[in-house]
Amino acid sequence: MPSLPPIRPEDEAVAEKIRPGGAFDAPVDEAHGRILFELALRLGDDSLILGQRLAEWCGHAPGVEVDLSLANMALDLIGQATHFLTIAAEAEGKGRSADDLAFRRDVLDFKNCLLVEQPNGDFAQTMARQFLFSAWQKRLFDGLTACADDRIAAVAAKAVKEVAYHEELAAEWVIRLGDGTEESRARMIDGLDWMWRFIPELFETDEVMTDAAARGLVPDLASIRIGYDARVRAVLAEAGLEAPADQRPILGGRRGHHSEHLGHLLAVMQYLPRTYPDAVW
Amino acid sequence: MAAVRALDTDAIWDVLRAVPDPEIPVLSITDLGIVREVHEDRVILTPTYTGCPATLVIESMVREALDAAGFEHIAIETTLSPPWTTDWITPEGRAKLHAYGIAAPTRGVPACPQCGSEQTEEISRFGSAPCKSLWRCRSCAEPFDLFKCH
Numbered sequence A: 001m002p003s004l005p006p007i008r009p010e011d012e013a014v015a016e017k018i019r020p021g022g023a024f025d026a027p028v029d030e031a032h033g034r035i036l037f038e039l040a041l042r043l044g045d046d047s048l049i050l051g052q053r054l055a056e057w058c059g060h061a062p063g064v065e066v067d068l069s070l071a072n073m074a075l076d077l078i079g080q081a082t083h084f085l086t087i088a089a090e091a092e093g094k095g096r097s098a099d100d101l102a103f104r105r106d107v108l109d110f111k112n113c114l115l116v117e118q119p120n121g122d123f124a125q126t127m128a129r130q131f132l133f134s135a136w137q138k139r140l141f142d143g144l145t146a147c148a149d150d151r152i153a154a155v156a157a158k159a160v161k162e163v164a165y166h167e168e169l170a171a172e173w174v175i176r177l178g179d180g181t182e183e184s185r186a187r188m189i190d191g192l193d194w195m196w197r198f199i200p201e202l203f204e205t206d207e208v209m210t211d212a213a214a215r216g217l218v219p220d221l222a223s224i225r226i227g228y229d230a231r232v233r234a235v236l237a238e239a240g241l242e243a244p245a246d247q248r249p250i251l252g253g254r255r256g257h258h259s260e261h262l263g264h265l266l267a268v269m270q271y272l273p274r275t276y277p278d279a280v281w
Numbered sequence B: 001m002a003a004v005r006a007l008d009t010d011a012i013w014d015v016l017r018a019v020p021d022p023e024i025p026v027l028s029i030t031d032l033g034i035v036r037e038v039h040e041d042r043v044i045l046t047p048t049y050t051g052c053p054a055t056l057v058i059e060s061m062v063r064e065a066l067d068a069a070g071f072e073h074i075a076i077e078t079t080l081s082p083p084w085t086t087d088w089i090t091p092e093g094r095a096k097l098h099a100y101g102i103a104a105p106t107r108g109v110p111a112c113p114q115c116g117s118e119q120t121e122e123i124s125r126f127g128s129a130p131c132k133s134l135w136r137c138r139s140c141a142e143p144f145d146l147f148k149c150h
Ligand SMILES: [Zn+2]
Pocket: B112, B113, B114, B115, B116, B117, B137, B138, B139, B140, B141, B142
Protein backbone atom coordinates (compact mmCIF):
# COMPACT_ATOMS: atom_id res chain seq x y z
CA MET A 1 0.00 0.00 0.00
CA PRO A 2 1.52 3.35 -1.00
CA SER A 3 2.22 5.66 1.87
CA LEU A 4 0.24 8.87 2.07
CA PRO A 5 1.96 12.16 1.31
CA PRO A 6 2.66 14.36 4.32
CA ILE A 7 -0.12 16.76 5.27
CA ARG A 8 0.62 20.30 4.14
CA PRO A 9 -0.66 23.28 6.15
CA GLU A 10 -2.67 24.49 3.12
CA ASP A 11 -4.49 21.14 2.98
CA GLU A 12 -5.52 21.47 6.58
CA ALA A 13 -6.89 24.94 5.89
CA VAL A 14 -9.02 23.52 3.06
CA ALA A 15 -10.24 20.70 5.25
CA GLU A 16 -11.23 23.16 7.94
CA LYS A 17 -13.31 25.07 5.41
CA ILE A 18 -15.00 22.00 4.00
CA ARG A 19 -15.97 20.40 7.30
CA PRO A 20 -18.89 22.62 8.25
CA GLY A 21 -20.48 21.98 4.84
CA GLY A 22 -20.39 18.29 5.48
CA ALA A 23 -18.35 17.32 2.42
CA PHE A 24 -16.07 15.33 4.68
CA ASP A 25 -17.10 13.58 7.83
CA ALA A 26 -16.79 15.96 10.73
CA PRO A 27 -13.87 15.14 12.98
CA VAL A 28 -15.07 13.00 15.84
CA ASP A 29 -15.23 15.32 18.80
CA GLU A 30 -14.89 12.77 21.55
CA ALA A 31 -16.06 14.99 24.36
CA HIS A 32 -19.15 16.02 22.39
CA GLY A 33 -19.93 12.42 21.53
CA ARG A 34 -19.60 11.39 25.16
CA ILE A 35 -21.97 14.11 26.37
CA LEU A 36 -24.43 13.35 23.60
CA PHE A 37 -24.31 9.66 24.54
CA GLU A 38 -24.92 10.41 28.23
CA LEU A 39 -27.75 12.81 27.48
CA ALA A 40 -29.52 10.58 24.96
CA LEU A 41 -29.12 7.66 27.36
CA ARG A 42 -30.76 9.55 30.22
CA LEU A 43 -33.63 10.68 28.00
CA GLY A 44 -34.05 7.20 26.54
CA ASP A 45 -33.86 5.44 29.91
CA ASP A 46 -36.44 7.77 31.48
CA SER A 47 -38.90 6.96 28.69
CA LEU A 48 -38.08 3.25 28.54
CA ILE A 49 -38.42 2.56 32.26
CA LEU A 50 -41.63 4.54 32.67
CA GLY A 51 -43.01 2.89 29.51
CA GLN A 52 -42.27 -0.53 31.00
CA ARG A 53 -43.84 0.47 34.33
CA LEU A 54 -47.04 1.62 32.62
CA ALA A 55 -47.13 -1.54 30.51
CA GLU A 56 -47.32 -3.53 33.78
CA TRP A 57 -50.86 -2.16 34.13
CA CYS A 58 -51.98 -3.75 30.87
CA GLY A 59 -55.04 -5.85 31.66
CA HIS A 60 -55.05 -4.75 35.33
CA ALA A 61 -56.28 -1.15 35.23
CA PRO A 62 -59.48 -0.11 37.05
CA GLY A 63 -61.44 0.16 33.77
CA VAL A 64 -61.05 -0.53 30.09
CA GLU A 65 -60.65 3.15 29.16
CA VAL A 66 -57.95 3.60 31.78
CA ASP A 67 -56.27 0.40 30.63
CA LEU A 68 -56.17 1.76 27.08
CA SER A 69 -54.81 5.11 28.13
CA LEU A 70 -52.01 3.59 30.21
CA ALA A 71 -51.04 1.21 27.40
CA ASN A 72 -51.06 4.04 24.87
CA MET A 73 -48.91 6.25 27.06
CA ALA A 74 -46.54 3.31 27.43
CA LEU A 75 -46.37 3.03 23.64
CA ASP A 76 -45.56 6.73 23.27
CA LEU A 77 -42.79 6.44 25.85
CA ILE A 78 -41.28 3.31 24.35
CA GLY A 79 -41.37 5.05 20.95
CA GLN A 80 -39.40 7.95 22.43
CA ALA A 81 -36.97 5.49 23.99
CA THR A 82 -36.35 3.82 20.64
CA HIS A 83 -35.38 7.15 19.10
CA PHE A 84 -33.24 8.37 21.98
CA LEU A 85 -31.42 5.08 22.44
CA THR A 86 -30.72 4.94 18.69
CA ILE A 87 -29.12 8.38 18.97
CA ALA A 88 -27.17 7.23 22.05
CA ALA A 89 -25.94 4.10 20.28
CA GLU A 90 -24.71 6.14 17.32
CA ALA A 91 -23.04 8.72 19.55
CA GLU A 92 -21.27 5.94 21.42
CA GLY A 93 -20.00 4.45 18.17
CA LYS A 94 -19.23 1.01 19.57
CA GLY A 95 -21.57 -0.90 17.32
CA ARG A 96 -24.31 -1.31 19.94
CA SER A 97 -27.93 -0.93 18.83
CA ALA A 98 -30.88 0.63 20.67
CA ASP A 99 -32.01 -2.92 21.52
CA ASP A 100 -28.59 -3.76 22.94
CA LEU A 101 -28.82 -0.70 25.18
CA ALA A 102 -32.32 -1.57 26.33
CA PHE A 103 -31.91 -5.28 26.87
CA ARG A 104 -28.25 -5.98 27.52
CA ARG A 105 -27.28 -3.43 30.12
CA ASP A 106 -27.25 -4.14 33.82
CA VAL A 107 -28.93 -2.03 36.44
CA LEU A 108 -25.84 0.07 37.26
CA ASP A 109 -25.60 1.19 33.63
CA PHE A 110 -29.13 2.61 33.54
CA LYS A 111 -29.26 6.41 33.83
CA ASN A 112 -32.97 7.06 34.33
CA CYS A 113 -34.21 9.28 37.12
CA LEU A 114 -35.44 7.45 40.23
CA LEU A 115 -38.99 8.76 39.84
CA VAL A 116 -39.78 6.60 36.80
CA GLU A 117 -38.65 3.33 38.40
CA GLN A 118 -40.87 3.74 41.47
CA PRO A 119 -43.43 0.93 41.74
CA ASN A 120 -46.92 1.42 40.35
CA GLY A 121 -48.56 0.96 43.75
CA ASP A 122 -52.25 1.67 43.36
CA PHE A 123 -53.75 3.72 40.53
CA ALA A 124 -53.42 6.95 42.52
CA GLN A 125 -49.72 6.37 43.07
CA THR A 126 -49.24 5.68 39.35
CA MET A 127 -51.06 8.89 38.42
CA ALA A 128 -49.10 10.93 40.98
CA ARG A 129 -45.86 9.65 39.43
CA GLN A 130 -47.17 10.28 35.90
CA PHE A 131 -48.20 13.84 36.60
CA LEU A 132 -44.95 14.78 38.34
CA PHE A 133 -42.93 13.23 35.50
CA SER A 134 -44.98 14.37 32.47
CA ALA A 135 -45.19 17.96 33.72
CA TRP A 136 -41.38 17.94 33.80
CA GLN A 137 -40.92 16.09 30.51
CA LYS A 138 -43.30 18.44 28.71
CA ARG A 139 -41.25 21.49 29.72
CA LEU A 140 -37.96 19.73 29.04
CA PHE A 141 -39.06 18.68 25.54
CA ASP A 142 -40.32 22.21 24.81
CA GLY A 143 -36.76 23.34 25.46
CA LEU A 144 -35.20 20.41 23.58
CA THR A 145 -36.95 21.44 20.36
CA ALA A 146 -34.09 24.00 20.16
CA CYS A 147 -31.42 21.35 20.89
CA ALA A 148 -28.14 21.81 19.00
CA ASP A 149 -28.44 18.16 17.94
CA ASP A 150 -31.00 18.05 15.12
CA ARG A 151 -32.09 14.49 15.85
CA ILE A 152 -32.86 15.16 19.50
CA ALA A 153 -34.68 18.35 18.48
CA ALA A 154 -36.76 16.39 15.97
CA VAL A 155 -37.72 13.68 18.50
CA ALA A 156 -38.64 16.34 21.07
CA ALA A 157 -40.77 18.29 18.57
CA LYS A 158 -42.50 15.08 17.58
CA ALA A 159 -43.07 13.78 21.10
CA VAL A 160 -43.94 17.01 22.91
CA LYS A 161 -47.53 16.96 21.65
CA GLU A 162 -47.97 13.42 22.99
CA VAL A 163 -46.40 14.34 26.31
CA ALA A 164 -48.81 17.28 26.61
CA TYR A 165 -51.60 14.69 26.50
CA HIS A 166 -49.94 12.61 29.20
CA GLU A 167 -49.60 15.63 31.45
CA GLU A 168 -53.19 16.67 30.92
CA LEU A 169 -54.56 13.19 31.49
CA ALA A 170 -52.54 12.66 34.67
CA ALA A 171 -53.44 16.12 35.98
CA GLU A 172 -57.13 15.32 35.49
CA TRP A 173 -56.73 12.15 37.56
CA VAL A 174 -54.81 13.92 40.32
CA ILE A 175 -57.68 16.41 40.54
CA ARG A 176 -60.42 13.78 40.26
CA LEU A 177 -58.95 11.52 42.92
CA GLY A 178 -57.77 14.32 45.20
CA ASP A 179 -61.13 16.01 45.01
CA GLY A 180 -63.04 12.72 45.08
CA THR A 181 -64.02 10.44 47.95
CA GLU A 182 -62.28 10.23 51.29
CA GLU A 183 -60.68 7.01 50.10
CA SER A 184 -59.44 8.34 46.75
CA ARG A 185 -58.17 11.51 48.40
CA ALA A 186 -56.21 9.54 51.01
CA ARG A 187 -54.67 7.40 48.28
CA MET A 188 -53.65 10.39 46.19
CA ILE A 189 -52.07 12.02 49.25
CA ASP A 190 -50.08 8.80 49.84
CA GLY A 191 -49.10 8.62 46.16
CA LEU A 192 -47.84 12.18 46.06
CA ASP A 193 -46.07 11.65 49.36
CA TRP A 194 -44.20 8.67 47.93
CA MET A 195 -43.10 10.46 44.75
CA TRP A 196 -42.37 13.92 46.11
CA ARG A 197 -38.77 13.26 47.23
CA PHE A 198 -37.78 12.34 43.66
CA ILE A 199 -38.63 15.76 42.17
CA PRO A 200 -35.28 17.46 42.95
CA GLU A 201 -33.41 14.86 40.89
CA LEU A 202 -35.32 15.99 37.79
CA PHE A 203 -33.64 19.37 38.10
CA GLU A 204 -30.21 18.15 39.21
CA THR A 205 -27.49 20.01 37.34
CA ASP A 206 -24.46 17.75 37.40
CA GLU A 207 -21.37 17.91 35.19
CA VAL A 208 -23.11 16.25 32.25
CA MET A 209 -26.01 18.70 32.29
CA THR A 210 -23.72 21.70 32.73
CA ASP A 211 -21.60 20.58 29.80
CA ALA A 212 -24.68 19.75 27.71
CA ALA A 213 -26.15 23.20 28.43
CA ALA A 214 -22.88 24.86 27.38
CA ARG A 215 -23.10 22.97 24.08
CA GLY A 216 -26.69 24.11 23.50
CA LEU A 217 -27.98 20.58 23.92
CA VAL A 218 -30.32 21.17 26.88
CA PRO A 219 -32.38 24.08 28.15
CA ASP A 220 -31.67 25.70 31.50
CA LEU A 221 -33.27 23.43 34.08
CA ALA A 222 -33.62 26.21 36.65
CA SER A 223 -35.91 28.17 34.32
CA ILE A 224 -37.99 25.05 33.62
CA ARG A 225 -38.42 24.60 37.36
CA ILE A 226 -40.35 27.87 37.68
CA GLY A 227 -43.07 26.78 35.27
CA TYR A 228 -43.05 23.27 36.71
CA ASP A 229 -43.58 24.38 40.29
CA ALA A 230 -46.37 26.74 39.24
CA ARG A 231 -48.13 23.98 37.31
CA VAL A 232 -47.84 21.46 40.15
CA ARG A 233 -49.10 24.03 42.66
CA ALA A 234 -52.08 24.89 40.45
CA VAL A 235 -53.12 21.26 39.96
CA LEU A 236 -52.77 20.44 43.65
CA ALA A 237 -54.83 23.50 44.53
CA GLU A 238 -57.56 22.40 42.14
CA ALA A 239 -57.44 18.94 43.71
CA GLY A 240 -57.82 20.53 47.14
CA LEU A 241 -54.51 19.03 48.24
CA GLU A 242 -51.57 20.48 50.12
CA ALA A 243 -48.11 19.98 48.68
CA PRO A 244 -46.30 17.35 50.75
CA ALA A 245 -43.68 18.73 53.11
CA ASP A 246 -40.27 18.93 51.46
CA GLN A 247 -38.33 15.78 52.20
CA ARG A 248 -34.67 15.00 51.93
CA PRO A 249 -34.13 14.68 48.17
CA ILE A 250 -32.90 11.35 46.88
CA LEU A 251 -30.47 11.50 43.98
CA GLY A 252 -28.27 9.01 42.19
CA GLY A 253 -30.22 7.60 39.23
CA ARG A 254 -28.18 9.63 36.72
CA ARG A 255 -25.04 7.96 38.07
CA GLY A 256 -26.51 4.47 38.07
CA HIS A 257 -27.37 4.31 41.78
CA HIS A 258 -30.88 2.92 41.73
CA SER A 259 -33.51 1.68 44.14
CA GLU A 260 -34.05 -2.06 44.40
CA HIS A 261 -37.18 -1.65 42.27
CA LEU A 262 -35.26 -1.19 39.01
CA GLY A 263 -33.56 -4.58 39.17
CA HIS A 264 -36.92 -6.33 39.42
CA LEU A 265 -38.28 -4.31 36.51
CA LEU A 266 -35.27 -5.18 34.32
CA ALA A 267 -35.51 -8.86 35.23
CA VAL A 268 -38.97 -8.92 33.64
CA MET A 269 -38.20 -6.58 30.75
CA GLN A 270 -34.94 -8.26 29.75
CA TYR A 271 -35.97 -11.85 30.36
CA LEU A 272 -36.71 -12.88 26.80
CA PRO A 273 -33.73 -11.32 24.98
CA ARG A 274 -31.37 -12.57 27.68
CA THR A 275 -32.79 -16.09 27.74
CA TYR A 276 -32.91 -16.37 23.95
CA PRO A 277 -30.15 -14.07 22.71
CA ASP A 278 -30.59 -12.89 19.13
CA ALA A 279 -34.09 -14.37 18.91
CA VAL A 280 -36.14 -12.75 16.15
CA TRP A 281 -39.71 -12.95 15.01
CA MET B 1 -35.01 12.38 -19.35
CA ALA B 2 -36.84 14.85 -17.12
CA ALA B 3 -40.15 13.71 -18.57
CA VAL B 4 -39.35 10.09 -17.83
CA ARG B 5 -38.54 11.01 -14.23
CA ALA B 6 -41.81 12.87 -13.78
CA LEU B 7 -43.67 9.84 -15.10
CA ASP B 8 -41.77 7.66 -12.66
CA THR B 9 -42.66 9.74 -9.63
CA ASP B 10 -46.31 9.87 -10.79
CA ALA B 11 -46.30 6.10 -11.04
CA ILE B 12 -44.75 5.81 -7.57
CA TRP B 13 -47.43 8.10 -6.13
CA ASP B 14 -50.04 5.80 -7.71
CA VAL B 15 -48.46 2.79 -6.03
CA LEU B 16 -48.41 4.55 -2.65
CA ARG B 17 -52.02 5.71 -3.02
CA ALA B 18 -53.01 2.03 -3.03
CA VAL B 19 -51.18 1.17 0.22
CA PRO B 20 -53.72 1.10 3.08
CA ASP B 21 -53.01 2.27 6.61
CA PRO B 22 -52.86 -0.97 8.61
CA GLU B 23 -54.89 0.42 11.52
CA ILE B 24 -57.56 2.21 9.50
CA PRO B 25 -57.53 0.35 6.18
CA VAL B 26 -60.13 2.58 4.52
CA LEU B 27 -57.43 5.24 4.45
CA SER B 28 -54.42 4.99 2.23
CA ILE B 29 -51.10 6.23 3.51
CA THR B 30 -51.39 9.18 1.12
CA ASP B 31 -54.84 10.06 2.53
CA LEU B 32 -53.21 10.09 5.93
CA GLY B 33 -50.53 12.48 4.74
CA ILE B 34 -47.57 10.40 5.88
CA VAL B 35 -45.91 10.25 2.46
CA ARG B 36 -43.83 13.42 2.58
CA GLU B 37 -41.79 13.28 -0.61
CA VAL B 38 -41.39 11.12 -3.67
CA HIS B 39 -38.20 11.25 -5.71
CA GLU B 40 -37.03 9.09 -8.58
CA ASP B 41 -34.77 7.14 -6.22
CA ARG B 42 -36.50 7.32 -2.82
CA VAL B 43 -39.70 8.00 -0.93
CA ILE B 44 -39.81 9.76 2.41
CA LEU B 45 -42.32 8.71 5.06
CA THR B 46 -43.07 10.18 8.48
CA PRO B 47 -44.63 8.37 11.44
CA THR B 48 -47.97 9.56 12.83
CA TYR B 49 -47.06 8.96 16.49
CA THR B 50 -43.66 8.42 18.08
CA GLY B 51 -44.58 4.99 19.33
CA CYS B 52 -46.98 4.03 16.56
CA PRO B 53 -46.67 0.24 16.27
CA ALA B 54 -47.83 0.49 12.66
CA THR B 55 -44.70 2.37 11.54
CA LEU B 56 -42.67 -0.76 10.76
CA VAL B 57 -45.66 -2.49 9.20
CA ILE B 58 -46.23 0.50 6.92
CA GLU B 59 -42.61 0.50 5.86
CA SER B 60 -42.72 -3.17 4.91
CA MET B 61 -46.04 -2.73 3.09
CA VAL B 62 -44.57 0.14 1.07
CA ARG B 63 -41.52 -1.99 0.30
CA GLU B 64 -43.74 -4.83 -0.95
CA ALA B 65 -45.90 -2.54 -3.04
CA LEU B 66 -42.91 -0.82 -4.63
CA ASP B 67 -41.18 -4.13 -5.37
CA ALA B 68 -44.35 -5.57 -6.90
CA ALA B 69 -44.59 -2.55 -9.21
CA GLY B 70 -40.98 -2.93 -10.32
CA PHE B 71 -39.56 -0.16 -8.16
CA GLU B 72 -37.07 -2.34 -6.29
CA HIS B 73 -34.42 0.39 -6.56
CA ILE B 74 -36.50 2.97 -4.67
CA ALA B 75 -35.21 3.48 -1.14
CA ILE B 76 -37.53 4.18 1.79
CA GLU B 77 -36.50 6.83 4.27
CA THR B 78 -38.29 8.13 7.32
CA THR B 79 -38.08 11.56 8.83
CA LEU B 80 -39.48 12.92 12.08
CA SER B 81 -39.18 16.54 11.09
CA PRO B 82 -41.41 18.42 10.58
CA PRO B 83 -43.67 16.35 12.83
CA TRP B 84 -46.84 14.92 11.29
CA THR B 85 -50.07 16.66 12.13
CA THR B 86 -53.67 15.66 11.49
CA ASP B 87 -53.90 18.78 9.29
CA TRP B 88 -52.10 16.68 6.68
CA ILE B 89 -55.03 14.26 6.34
CA THR B 90 -56.46 15.06 2.92
CA PRO B 91 -60.10 16.17 2.45
CA GLU B 92 -60.69 12.86 0.69
CA GLY B 93 -59.21 11.08 3.71
CA ARG B 94 -61.51 12.98 6.08
CA ALA B 95 -64.55 11.96 4.00
CA LYS B 96 -63.42 8.32 4.05
CA LEU B 97 -62.99 8.43 7.84
CA HIS B 98 -66.49 9.80 8.31
CA ALA B 99 -68.01 7.15 6.03
CA TYR B 100 -66.13 4.49 8.04
CA GLY B 101 -67.68 5.74 11.31
CA ILE B 102 -64.70 7.65 12.68
CA ALA B 103 -65.08 11.37 13.32
CA ALA B 104 -62.38 13.36 11.54
CA PRO B 105 -60.04 15.53 13.61
CA THR B 106 -61.57 18.80 14.66
CA ARG B 107 -60.67 21.55 17.08
CA GLY B 108 -64.28 21.83 18.17
CA VAL B 109 -66.83 19.25 19.27
CA PRO B 110 -67.05 16.41 16.73
CA ALA B 111 -70.35 15.58 15.09
CA CYS B 112 -71.57 11.99 15.47
CA PRO B 113 -70.53 10.06 12.34
CA GLN B 114 -73.69 7.93 12.65
CA CYS B 115 -76.43 10.55 12.89
CA GLY B 116 -74.66 13.88 12.50
CA SER B 117 -75.73 15.20 15.92
CA GLU B 118 -73.38 17.58 17.70
CA GLN B 119 -74.61 16.43 21.12
CA THR B 120 -71.52 14.34 21.76
CA GLU B 121 -69.19 13.80 24.72
CA GLU B 122 -65.77 12.31 25.34
CA ILE B 123 -65.70 8.98 27.20
CA SER B 124 -61.96 8.37 27.12
CA ARG B 125 -59.00 10.42 25.99
CA PHE B 126 -57.42 7.26 24.58
CA GLY B 127 -59.37 4.88 22.39
CA SER B 128 -58.60 1.70 20.49
CA ALA B 129 -55.40 3.18 19.06
CA PRO B 130 -53.04 5.95 20.18
CA CYS B 131 -54.44 8.24 17.51
CA LYS B 132 -58.10 7.87 18.54
CA SER B 133 -60.21 8.92 21.49
CA LEU B 134 -63.53 7.39 22.45
CA TRP B 135 -66.73 9.46 22.24
CA ARG B 136 -70.42 8.89 22.64
CA CYS B 137 -73.39 10.48 20.92
CA ARG B 138 -76.11 11.70 23.25
CA SER B 139 -78.69 11.74 20.44
CA CYS B 140 -78.38 8.22 19.05
CA ALA B 141 -76.44 6.76 22.04
CA GLU B 142 -73.83 5.17 19.77
CA PRO B 143 -70.17 5.28 20.80
CA PHE B 144 -67.66 6.34 18.15
CA ASP B 145 -63.96 6.94 17.65
CA LEU B 146 -62.60 10.41 17.07
CA PHE B 147 -59.33 10.74 15.20
CA LYS B 148 -57.56 13.03 17.66
CA CYS B 149 -56.43 16.41 16.55
CA HIS B 150 -52.68 16.25 16.74
ZN1 LIG C 1 -75.38 9.95 16.85
